[in-house]
Amino acid sequence: MTHLRLALAAAFCLAMSPAQAAGLKFLHIPVGQDDPAIDAAMWSPCTEVPEDVQIRALTIPAVPDCPIAGEKLPLVIISHGYGGWYLGHHDTAEALADSGFVVVAINHPYANYADMSRANGLGVLAARPVDIKRTIDFMLTDFPDSAKIDPQRIGFYGFSQGGYTGLVLAGANPDFSKLPRRCADPKAVGCPQANRARPPQQPPLPQTLTHDPRIRAMVVADPLSIVFQTTDSVKAVTIPLQLWGSELGGGGGASPENVATLARVLPEKPDFRIVPNAVHLSFLTMCPKTDLSSEACIDAPGFDRAAFHREFNAEVVAFFRRNLGK
Template sequence: MTRLRFTLAAAFCLSISPAHAAGLKFLHILGGQDAPSIDAAMWSPCSEAPEDVQIRTLTVPASPDCPIAGESLPLVILSHGYGGWYLGHHDTAEALADSGFVVVAINHPHANYADMSRANGLGVLIGRPVDIKRTIDFMLGDFADSAKIDPQRIGFYGFSQGGYTGLVLAGANPDFSKLPPRCAEPKAVGCAQVNQARPPQRPPLPQTLTHDPRIRAMVVADPLSIVFQTAESIRDVAIPVQLWGSELGGGGGASPEDVATLARVLPKKPDVRIVPNAVHLSFMTPCPKIQMSSEVCIDAPGFDRAAFHREFNAEVVAFFRRNLGE
């Protein structure tokens, strides 16, 4: 496993990125009788200069509704963690768009910061990969500029439960029996409420989970990996994987031990990066100063999240370039 060091090589990788300003557009993917609508944010290469766009407490450098610059562009889909949202990794999305990728981050329906009504339980873990598949279907089909996307160059980035989501899409079949019982009840409003009630019976598991062979490479950061601790559960993951882990873990996310086991049992050796002194939430985008006391913004003493993300983003861009083509 590689223990990350800030290097001149990463700085050089950033310096040679094509000079594109990240275009930003908000998308709405219509639902149906059995599928809720999905809200998404899309970043893309853009020939216009960016401006500061205020979105809630965030100031994002972007060119709103800028026409997509380029043809046959690779697509990367982003999946947030528990309670996250589509701007939770916006700096990574911007770095990819500035390097020639179309990037789409979604709010997982009923399991995001604004609506947690179905965020706890097994149902959301089954539904998350479906959300991503529907997003890819939309981007290659009903999306107005679908012709600008190369369907042979699709990647995925996921954090925490988003990392779990990507592994399932890549062919993994999780062992849900490893989940804490209080979180395996699909009708749970929250784990705490279920934990105070009688121990729930585990629901029947689905016969199949949603896999998507259109995804050709993926980056996962501190994925929920307790359900992927055996070679059997992960044997069908054959695409290139860059696996990031925090040295300290915490924050209700993946434990460093579970991430290490996942790295060992993956059938194709992943590109593993362990980040010294990082906690689970250090993979979230650097916080605005007005939010520094928020739990999501607290790092270990001495950890420079902004400096780490500069290297992290460069390495993610380089990985997708290698595996999805220039």
């Protein structure tokens, strides 16, 4: 649940063949009856030669607005962490698109790097799963190329609070009373937001949270898991799940101990991977050499984020191929 504003500087160019690239298109999911608009980025299979696309501080290899190559393709939705944005995991999205997936990453409204006006407290934790459900609804109905997507093959990837979001969607019911009320060191990573996210006297009942059985397989990395520490809280999570944890942690509510307990109490044994010498933010995409001092760019001494992401992306692609089909 770590602050990711500085993820703006993250950049990673995934190696790919000259004749293949991820198509990139920006989407706008309109305002609903009681819901805000959602901005999103979509990557899709593309047969054209990539070019360097400049987005803020990022240089991304992609083909803007490339026609989607293929039919009945699997769909993966990406949910960012606290203060993140839809390009914070773009290398993973590119790897999936190159492998035949349509990938959509969203900016959670009022809880992303550009607008944190409602990022703290329980309201955003209840709204996040709704945001993902609305995104899936849009991609299957109102998206102009919805016929290109197979509604029976939907996956999800989430990091930090995004991992929490996925677990709720998969059927988990969090115990919000376990959220940290205070941190001993107010300057430590994750403490300011944890201290502002104190649960009220009467947290929302689990049955008010949104689950979505259309999601058939899920990858979560260093999820906010302190709220999922009992077998009862995750007893309904039975879809194939790949769970990643950082050895060194650093995210409030996503300590290595919390993540390990989550792995143990899940009813179906997850594909659990612990990344040696990784910190919480090591799951973010690479940073340019010009901004390596940003919080989002600092890894433990000796950790090679680029090498890790090559392995991580390959494993994520392989997991979704196994569980959603080629």
